[in-house]
């Protein structure tokens with residue numbers, strides 16, 4: 001993660017619930033551009049007691065082709081989330097330029113395995129919608145692990161799987177995630193790159209396990225989440 005100093009102020013357009021405590025906040029782009037899967041620091045324009053109170057990183061959950069910039073997050077009791085959740089349409093937030101290499105842009109593309117845990121689904125929403133918009137193949141398997149049945153973006157991802165036979169979407173609820181289980185559900189992972197996204201400690205542990213088995217990984221790690229709240 002790295003960021004320059006330049007920040008852009010963007011207006012909130014709307015907000016809506018997804019599933020469980022996941023809520024999406026839709027902003028105007030303010031002229032910012034991003035590659036699907038990228039992330040950046042989002043700063044609430046107030047002085048918090050600590051940096052954590054007013055600055056959090058988020059992956060953009062909308063595809064660039066949607067022409068609005070969304071973040072989707074679990075609304076916790078933290079000062080940052082409570083303030084974010086209190087914003088009204090027209091209120092502003094400041095965003096650094098986008099960065100990160102958790103992207104899937106190559107074409108013709110090698111198939112990949114995507115593994116998302118809980119709120120780690122955000123980059124895949126953006127990546128898959130953008131590939132579809134650009135007429136690229138969605139040749140991958142998305143294994144989605146969640147603590148409960150409140151599955152964000154389920155309808156949209158099921159629709160994509162119906163339209164694109166080369167795209168497989170499987171939801172796994174209430175199971176501990178382990179490298180072995182990923183290889184059982186998607187044995188092709190051994191020969192492909194596995195994109196892992198979710199709570200930082202979970203992604204680190206999974207990556208270590210998979211890499212020991214010589215499986216290549218790419219990682220999007222979210223601090224602030226763990227096995228209890230992902």
Ligand SMILES: Cc1cc2nc3c(=O)[nH]c(=O)nc-3n(C[C@H](O)[C@H](O)[C@H](O)COP(=O)(O)OP(=O)(O)OC[C@H]3O[C@@H](n4cnc5c(N)ncnc54)[C@H](O)[C@@H]3O)c2cc1C
Pocket residue numbers: 001039040052056057058059060071072073074075076077078079080081119122123220221222223224225
């Ligand atoms: C590249 C990137 C992309 C992200 N994308 C998303 C996303 O799409 N959606 C989403 O919901 N979240 C995302 N996050 C995580 C997000 O920035 C917040 O950390 C998370 O949402 C928790 O915020 P909170 O206010 O609920 O918890 P907080 O109250 O901020 O944190 C909860 C606990 O985690 C600890 N913690 C917080 N930040 C860190 C840190 N940097 N390192 C170690 N421990 C920490 C706190 O001390 C506290 O104990 C992303 C983070 C990164 C780095």
